[in-house]
Amino acid sequence: MKNDKLCKTDVVNRASLQPLAGTETLEQVAARAAVCVVGVGATGIRLLHVFRAHEAKEGETFLFAGATAAGVSSDPDAREFGGAALVVMLANTNDAGVLRDMEAMGRRAWSAGALVFAVLAQPATSGAMARNAASAMAGYVDGVIFVPATPHASLLRHVLDAYVAVCTQGDVSHPWRAPIGTDFLDLSASFTGTGQASVGVGQAKGAARSDRASRAVEQAIASIGTAQLAAAAGVLILLIGGRSLRLHEIADTTYAVHAVTARGAAQVLAVQNDERLGDALRVTVIAAGPSA
Known part of the structure; x- marks a missing residue:
């Protein structure tokens, strides 16, 4: 403070x-x-x-x-x-x-x-x-x-x-x-040997059993671009939510990014909790391609 x-x-x-x-x-x-x-x-x-x-x-x-x-x-x-x-x-x-x-x-x-x-x-x-x-x-x-x-x-x-x-x-x-x-x-191992990084952010509100996680991660993927993710060598998935965040939402977010990411890309998942978000979830995806 x-x-x-x-x-x-x-x-x-x-x-x-x-x-x-x-x-x-x-x-x-x-x-x-x-x-x-x-x-x-x-x-x-x-x-x-x-x-x-x-x-x-x-x-x-x-x-x-x-x-x-x-x-x-x-x-x-x-x-x-x-x-x-x-x-x-x-x-x-x-x-x-x-x-x-x-x-x-x-x-x-x-x-x-x-x-x-x-x-x-x-x-x-x-x-x-x-x-x-x-x-x-x-x-x-x-x-x-x-x-x-x-x-x-x-x-x-x-x-x-x-x-x-x-x-x-x-x-x-x-x-x-x-x-x-x-x-x-x-991020030391997952991003070693990577170059230019890009970021995508998505946020959605809803009840714990709604599709808010899917909507938030879809926004993040669209923001960063599937082409960037397909070429990525290292990926960070940062998911933050309030008390209502559920395990299946963490899984949905992770699998959605994994589905459009290059095979063999190293991924890091970070989950954070903040009551200030209320019923919202925010997904940040940082992806870096191989160094030139």
Whole structure:
């Protein structure tokens, strides 16, 4: 939940936020940013440049975690995260010092009232290793998303947009909230070796025993296009609903996408729960073809 508490630079860890070269000052961007994307470590900063060059949207700011010189602290009145509702940290946990800096940034963002998600770009790991990494970060992030070591910028863009959508439910003026099920997502194996990604979204209302799931997924498929799905190498199906969401609706959604997806395409299913949707279901499909 957002509040007015300021988040100061952590002098002990000597890591402070800095804007990318050629952008506005930290104070200017923090004053109006709803979403802060932060590159932490060498990999995180590389991805930050790729992300920003691909497509930046209004209300987003791009910062990186840099070391503060020994004995020097930043202005104690600096509003590092300003009024940001969402902070996304891009990183690879294998980079030196990243876990320390991520914890410092995550705790400061939390104290500023922001939701915090870590996007970890690294080679596919075992399920146990991924869960252990997520557990280690549970004290300072709301969720962990694993992506390939060299993800296409479009994949990062669509995943961020999807999480902004689920945290706001279409109303950015209300307090942002992370629905149940947003705390863990692993795309590292399924999207390794993929290129340009596309997205389709569908939403439908109705009783639990209605055809709302079929209608929502049909909209999503039509939005992304069957040709894109037929050529996909990696697919994410994100289904979100309220308390009335039923298992058969999850199955209907999954099978509908599977029926038009290329044989052998890796699929990831993520199911989230949010009472703000009421009797509506929303389906988001992100599909990426093989890298060129």
